[in-house]
Amino acid sequence: MAMLEVNNLKKIYTTRFGGNNVQALTNVCFTVEQGEYVAIMGESGSGKTTLLNILAALDKPSSGEVLLNGRNIVEIREKDISAFRRDNLGFVFQDFNLLDTFSVQDNIFLPLVLAGKSFDEMSRRLQPIATKLGIRDILNKYPYEISGGQKQRTAVARALITDPQLILADEPTGALDSKATDRLLKLFEEINADGQTILMVTHSVKAASHARRVLFIKDGEVFHQLYRANMTEDEMYGKIADTLTLLQKGGRNA
Amino acid sequence: MHKAFYPRLAAQNCIKNGKFYFPYLLTVIFSSAAFYIVLALSQTGSLPELQRYFYLSMFMLIGTFVLGLFFIIFLIYTNSFLMKRRGKELALYNILGMGKGNIGVVLCYETLYTWLIGVGGGILLGMLLQRLITMLVTRMLRIDVKYEFFISVYGIAVTAIFFGAVLFVTLLLNLGRLRVQKPVELLRQGNVGEREPRTRWLLTILGLLSLGGGYYIAVSTHNSVQAIGVYFVAVFLVIIGTYCLFSAVSVVLLKALRKNKCFFYRTGNFIGVSGMLHRMNRNAVGLANICILSTMVLVMISATLALFLGTEDAITTRYPGDLNAEVWYWTDRPFDTDRAEQKLTEALEEQGATVIGSLSYTSTDQPAALDGSSFIIQDDVYNVNGDRILVLLTAEDYNKLSGQNVSLAKDQMLISGSDSLVGDVRFVFRGESGERVMNFTAAPTAEKFSMSSGDVYLGMVDYIILPDLDTLKEVENNCAFALGEDERTLSWFCEINTDGSDQQIAQWGQQVADPDLCGFNGDEDIQWELYRLETQAENRQDFYTMNGGFFFLGVFLGIVFLMATVLIIYYKQISEGYEDRERFRIMQQVGLEKREIRRSINVQILIVFFAPLVVAGVHVAFDFNMVRLMLVLFGLNNAALTAWCTVGSFLVFALIYALVYLLTARVYYRIVSGESRE
Numbered sequence: 065m066a067m068l069e070v071n072n073l074k075k076i077y078t079t080r081f082g083g084n085n086v087q088a089l090t091n092v093c094f095t096v097e098q099g100e101y102v103a104i105m106g107e108s109g110s111g112k113t114t115l116l117n118i119l120a121a122l123d124k125p126s127s128g129e130v131l132l133n134g135r136n137i138v139e140i141r142e143k144d145i146s147a148f149r150r151d152n153l154g155f156v157f158q159d160f161n162l163l164d165t166f167s168v169q170d171n172i173f174l175p176l177v178l179a180g181k182s183f184d185e186m187s188r189r190l191q192p193i194a195t196k197l198g199i200r201d202i203l204n205k206y207p208y209e210i211s212g213g214q215k216q217r218t219a220v221a222r223a224l225i226t227d228p229q230l231i232l233a234d235e236p237t238g239a240l241d242s243k244a245t246d247r248l249l250k251l252f253e254e255i256n257a258d259g260q261t262i263l264m265v266t267h268s269v270k271a272a273s274h275a276r277r278v279l280f281i282k283d284g285e286v287f288h289q290l291y292r293a294n295m296t297e298d299e300m301y302g303k304i305a306d307t308l309t310l311l312q313k314g315g316r317n318a
Numbered sequence: 319m320h321k322a323f324y325p326r327l328a329a330q331n332c333i334k335n336g337k338f339y340f341p342y343l344l345t346v347i348f349s350s351a352a353f354y355i356v357l358a359l360s361q362t363g364s365l366p367e368l369q370r371y372f373y374l375s376m377f378m379l380i381g382t383f384v385l386g387l388f389f390i391i392f393l394i395y396t397n398s399f400l401m402k403r404r405g406k407e408l409a410l411y412n413i414l415g416m417g418k419g420n421i422g423v424v425l426c427y428e429t430l431y432t433w434l435i436g437v438g439g440g441i442l443l444g445m446l447l448q449r450l451i452t453m454l455v456t457r458m459l460r461i462d463v464k465y466e467f468f469i470s471v472y473g474i475a476v477t478a479i480f481f482g483a484v485l486f487v488t489l490l491l492n493l494g495r496l497r498v499q500k501p502v503e504l505l506r507q508g509n510v511g512e513r514e515p516r517t518r519w520l521l522t523i524l525g526l527l528s529l530g531g532g533y534y535i536a537v538s539t540h541n542s543v544q545a546i547g548v549y550f551v552a553v554f555l556v557i558i559g560t561y562c563l564f565s566a567v568s569v570v571l572l573k574a575l576r577k578n579k580c581f582f583y584r585t586g587n588f589i590g591v592s593g594m595l596h597r598m599n600r601n602a603v604g605l606a607n608i609c610i611l612s613t614m615v616l617v618m619i620s621a622t623l624a625l626f627l628g629t630e631d632a633i634t635t636r637y638p639g640d641l642n643a644e645v646w647y648w649t650d651r652p653f654d655t656d657r658a659e660q661k662l663t664e665a666l667e668e669q670g671a672t673v674i675g676s677l678s679y680t681s682t683d684q685p686a687a688l689d690g691s692s693f694i695i696q697d698d699v700y701n702v703n704g705d706r707i708l709v710l711l712t713a714e715d716y717n718k719l720s721g722q723n724v725s726l727a728k729d730q731m732l733i734s735g736s737d738s739l740v741g742d743v744r745f746v747f748r749g750e751s752g753e754r755v756m757n758f759t760a761a762p763t764a765e766k767f768s769m770s771s772g773d774v775y776l777g778m779v780d781y782i783i784l785p786d787l788d789t790l791k792e793v794e795n796n797c798a799f800a801l802g803e804d805e806r807t808l809s810w811f812c813e814i815n816t817d818g819s820d821q822q823i824a825q826w827g828q829q830v831a832d833p834d835l836c837g838f839n840g841d842e843d844i845q846w847e848l849y850r851l852e853t854q855a856e857n858r859q860d861f862y863t864m865n866g867g868f869f870f871l872g873v874f875l876g877i878v879f880l881m882a883t884v885l886i887i888y889y890k891q892i893s894e895g896y897e898d899r900e901r902f903r904i905m906q907q908v909g910l911e912k913r914e915i916r917r918s919i920n921v922q923i924l925i926v927f928f929a930p931l932v933v934a935g936v937h938v939a940f941d942f943n944m945v946r947l948m949l950v951l952f953g954l955n956n957a958a959l960t961a962w963c964t965v966g967s968f969l970v971f972a973l974i975y976a977l978v979y980l981l982t983a984r985v986y987y988r989i990v991s992g993e994s995r996e
Binding site: 122146147157161162166174175179181182 | 579584905906908910913914
């Protein structure tokens with residue numbers, strides 16, 4: 065059974081006075097297997113963010129279902145959603161979303177504190193992750209004292225520390241320079257190699273080329289998908305670029 | 319641009335910024351209403367030309383000055399808060415192509431609206447309230463003159479001009495700020511992370527020391543004169559201490575809480591403690607302000623309330639009987655006390671009064687210094703630690719006053735006072751020409767003895783019971799020797815109670831106060847230096863006018879300060895709400911439940927909100943001793959009443975405070991949970 069199953073997802077935004085309806089997602093279907101690393105690509109306005117918000121249980125679809133390990137997250141009751149999100153999902157955002165009022169360590173602890181874990185358990189979980197992400201030396205610093213790359217690695221640590229089923233990353237490299245981007249993408253690959261399932265939304269070809277599979281979304285539908293299989297990153301890069309070109313041309317012709 | 323553009327834009331701005339602007343407008347309305355009322359009351363023309371009616375105008379005049387000064391500071395403060403919140407908005411106008419001149423015109427219109435609506439509305443509200451307040455004032459001051467509603471043109475004019483001037487100053491400040499600000503920086507403002515405040519040990523220690531010093535002074539003061547002298551020192555120390563407490567001690571405390579892993583790593587504490595810690599830089603002063611204002615309100619209201627409720631007490635302390643005669647007589651000339659008492663009673667009965675009871679006694683009082691077991695009496699005794707007053711009585715009069723039955727041998731005496739002196743006690747009279755000594759064997763009185771007339775003394779009072787009148791006269795003579803005076807007089811007091819009404823008693827009093835009418839003149843056995851007779855009835859009115867005036871002013875100013883406190887709290891909550899919004903959004907994304915948001919907000923708000931109240935409560939508790947002592951100067955010596963008034967004021971204040979909390983917590987919650995859009 066697939067770990068994540070998205071069936072006939074549809075989302076229509078209605079303006080307040082019932083004027084124009086905007087169809088963000090028309091009919092999205094795809095599955096993600098345990099241990100996969102999937103990138104979702106598409107232009108601005110293609111429905112990527114809407115899709116991610118629905119997967120994150122931050123938004124409800126107009127129709128369709130999202131099954132995480134067979135459980136339909138669309139039907140989770142409002143009061144259980146936060147706990148569900150905390151226990152099953154890890155988030156990495158473009159603008160890091162770290163809290164300035166917490167030290168790096170406390171930022172990473174945040175979801176565990178919210179889950180009511182003890183300090184000892186939190187430290188035990190933190191040690192291997194901090195070592196792996198290379199942020200051991202900055203644990204006591206504050207977000208405004210560290211670089212963008214360090215911030216994003218902190219955010220990754222915060223996502224990993226709950227040991228989630230699925231990591232959702234929204235343009236994780238969007239605010240990073242190329243060096244930090246390389247390091248982060250390498251990290252994602254390593255994490256994935258350890259068995260972590262990752263779903264990443266991006267429009268960076270480079271970021272997508274690190275994934276094992278790339279889904280292309282256009283006008284609210286999954287338009288195409290690419291498997292990396294045994295391709296090198298460069299080959300994958302080329303393929304993705306070609307697909308994007310095709311996608312855009314197709315868009316003009318349609 | 320179209321002519322109507324500026325006024326319209328200004329009006330839109332006011333409405334769009336309603337969350338900040340309406341409380342500001344309300345403040346202007348209430349402030350000008352309060353100002354108009356005190357002005358109108360101070361100008362009441364239709365009152366009789368009696369001394370006590372003069373008090374009313376005087377109190378209102380004081381009120382005008384205090385309020386005026388306060389409003390200047392407070393309106394400038396709230397305005398600057400308002401403008402800080404609007405920095406982004408104005409910068410946006412600037413970037414979108416409005417020159418600073420154009421924005422200035424809009425600001426002028428806004429100020430004009432504030433003046434028209436705020437001050438106009440305030441004066442109208444003031445007129446409405448004036449009727450009610452006039453009624454209350456006449457009740458409290460027991461003024462029996464009917465005193466009608468009137469419109470004070472003077473009040474309107476002064477209020478309009480005063481607030482016009484204050485608002486004009488705020489406008490100038492705003493324009494000045496506008497001139498120097500850079501729009502791009504303003505747009506980015508608020509995104510800069512606030513650094514964690516450093517631990518400032520020096521300030522922490524300074525704060526604790528000055529707070530401790532202030533408290534120590536307050537607690538260790540034992541007499542009223544001293545209390546007045548050091549009160550402002552103590553207040554000053556406590557104010558400094560309060561600012562340090564909130565800005566430095568709080569940081570130390572919060573950091574200590576953060577170190578406690580078990581406490582810190584729980585949802586509510588985790589978010590609350592770190593949030594507060596980071597905001598302390600800017601918050602500390604606001605919290606300290608709230609704390610100090612609250613303390614002021616509490617002290618003012620509780621003290622004046624105690625004074626007002628204790629008026630009857632103060633009257634009976636000062637005037638124990640319906641009629642109170644006081645006579646000074648010489649130690650070397652005859653004065654028959656029984657006969658004098660009889661004469662007074664007869665004179666009153668001649669006027670038609672029925673005397674129910676009378677009590678008379680002789681006493682003298684003398685400032686002295688205590689050195690070991692010697693009372694030192696000399697000129698300028700205050701310079702040698704003379705901190706006590708001796709009230710000397712004969713055993714006979716003591717028995718009359720206390721209901722005891724003691725008789726003393728020639729060199730015995732009884733003492734009731736602040737120290738328990740027993741055994742050999744000496745009076746040492748140090749005059750210019752030598753020293754005289756009187757030796758006694760002292761014992762304490764059976765029960766602690768005090769006289770209500772002793773309460774009016776400002777120092778420690780020792781009551782000393784001497785064997786007989788001759789000994790008392792000898793002491794008085796020696797005192798005169800020590801001070802180098804020729805006057806050697808004792809005071810004789812006579813308290814008489816009758817069955818008459820206040821009005822009758824006042825009338826009889828005026829008659830019998832004449833030494834010819836009371837039969838003192840022409841009697842060989844009654845030779846006196848001074849004679850006066852006062853009635854409770856005549857003085858009651860004065861006391862009520864005075865204490866009622868204080869109370870009214872206390873409550874009135876208290877309410878105005880309370881309004882200020884509430885507004886500061888409200889603004890603080892809103893601005894923090896907007897700051898916290900982003901944080902709570904992020905936390906929701908990583909799995910913070912709505913329920914948890916509410917809970918952690920509660921932890922944070924409760925601490926931030928009630929810390930000033932708790933500290934104010936502690937201040938007031940320490941201040942209690944001082945207030946009690948100073949009220950003695952106003953004739954109130956009733957610690958229990960003062961304590962109840964303080965506790966009562968605190969509870970009522972806490973209740974109002976809690977209501978404000980509930981209200982602002984809701985607004986805050988709505989902002990951070992994103993239910994209200996900016």
